């Protein structure tokens with residue numbers, strides 16, 4: 001069966017680089033949504049705990065429950081609580097959502113500073129504080145998310161300016177409505193790596209921890225190392241004459257006599273079909289034709305084939321981003337931690 005390896009040394013190396021930027025391990029909130037970016041929620045959460053990470057960010061209640069014992073603090077980005085929890089905080093994504101939380105729920109208020117996706121409007125700030133107070137919620141933090149931290153456009157600075165004002169206003173409102181101490185956070189991976197002046201209560205770091213952060217060349221990325229590799233096993237091999245065709249649609253025709261083998265990793269496992277025809281592995285082995293549901297063919301006889309070890313590289317072949325390559329990897333694939 002195809003399998004995934006997780007390089008513990010690379011992961012710890014990345015966390016050490018990140019901790020230098022946040023100036024403390026406990027200011028890292030490791031983003032573990034979507035099966036820890038396809039790496040395996042439990043595997044990565046366990047390693048993170050071993051390293052000394054105390055905070056995690058997930059999408060759902062279900063994810064939070066799975067790792068509740070491993071962290072001191074968990075932020076849920078898009079779900080509502082089933083039962084009260086001391087560790088789990090819930091995100092307010094819309095002002096109309098506030099009245100749906102039960103009394104005493106720990107909440108964090110997301111403010112839209114220019115991404116125009118989730119969060120309350122900036123001019124709803126006081127109303128949100130009032131509603132949280134009326135509802136008896138424990139409002140612990142105000143945060144925002146960047147649309148363009150990894151791009152060279154004006155939005156990053158614009159949102160930073162906006163969030164600065166939100167912070168000032170929130171400090172005043174926190175006193176008025178008794179939500180002290182109030183914490184603040186806005187940095188994702190790209191924001192952390194492009195600025196040298198991190199001064200918030202935590203940074204929500206995903207892709208950098210997995211070693212696949214990409215920034216335009218004008219911005220700076222340090223020595224991050226990809227954590228995840230995918231290997232596939234050979235199912236069969238054949239020697240083909242010039243002019244024979246491989247796979248669905250007979251889409252690949254051999255130009256010379258060659259060895260072709262079929263491997264147990266296809267689009268049903270998360271191998272994006274747009275990698276068909278032109279993908280070349282890190283070892284320089286070419287794909288032959290279309291990717292099938294459970295299989296893909298390559299011009300080699302190798303027993304075990306490294307499919308990729310840097311999601312940024314294969315993402316270029318698929319005309320996408322490393323995030324999609326990683327989260328496409330199905331949960332059923334075995335994850336093995338290399339020590």
Ligand SMILES: *Cc1c(COP(=O)(O)O)cnc(C)c1O
Nearest residue numbers: 031145188189190204205206207
């Ligand atoms: C996914 C996510 C992050 C992490 O982003 P990276 O680019 O992977 O560091 C941070 N904050 C929020 C709100 C997110 O949804």
